[in-house]
Amino acid sequence: MILFKITVVSFVLFTTTLYRVNGQEVKKHTKMIKTEAEWKETLSPEVFKIMREKGTERPYTGIYDKHFEKGTYVCKACNTELFKSTNKYDSHCGWPAFDKSIAENIYTNSDFSFGMKRVEILCANCGGHLGHVFDDGPKETTGKRFCVNSTALQFKEKD
Numbered sequence: 001m002i003l004f005k006i007t008v009v010s011f012v013l014f015t016t017t018l019y020r021v022n023g024q025e026v027k028k029h030t031k032m033i034k035t036e037a038e039w040k041e042t043l044s045p046e047v048f049k050i051m052r053e054k055g056t057e058r059p060y061t062g063i064y065d066k067h068f069e070k071g072t073y074v075c076k077a078c079n080t081e082l083f084k085s086t087n088k089y090d091s092h093c094g095w096p097a098f099d100k101s102i103a104e105n106i107y108t109n110s111d112f113s114f115g116m117k118r119v120e121i122l123c124a125n126c127g128g129h130l131g132h133v134f135d136d137g138p139k140e141t142t143g144k145r146f147c148v149n150s151t152a153l154q155f156k157e158k159d
């Protein structure tokens, strides 16, 4: 019995540690929980395809690719602030690119689809797929390139 208890306790401790070590994992538990059917009702088919089915808009077609106004980009599905215009830069990659996110509102996941190893970025509030983050961003700042679908974003002008 004691041995059993020790096993249980160490298992709990182990999983707790894992949880803490990988801080990003904690954020997987998004605050806004909806079923996929509910999302389908709320979002336009285009947004649903990108944000819930992890789609990618065609390069150079998104409305925010060449958009450089001052303001904030929020999540198209839940309005959470994700990126500031001061972190947006022209990466010529065909999608809106940022060298930094509003960190607490985004979490990452390893993505092995299409035979590539990429890091997916998602909204921490609703779990919506946003795009990917790469290590080929501007060296003079963060070195990161947050490559985001315009479809997953809504721009809010600074007032």
Ligand SMILES: [Zn+2]
Pocket (backbone or CB within 6 Å): 075, 076, 077, 078, 079, 080, 123, 124, 125, 126, 127, 128
């Ligand atoms: Zn969201």
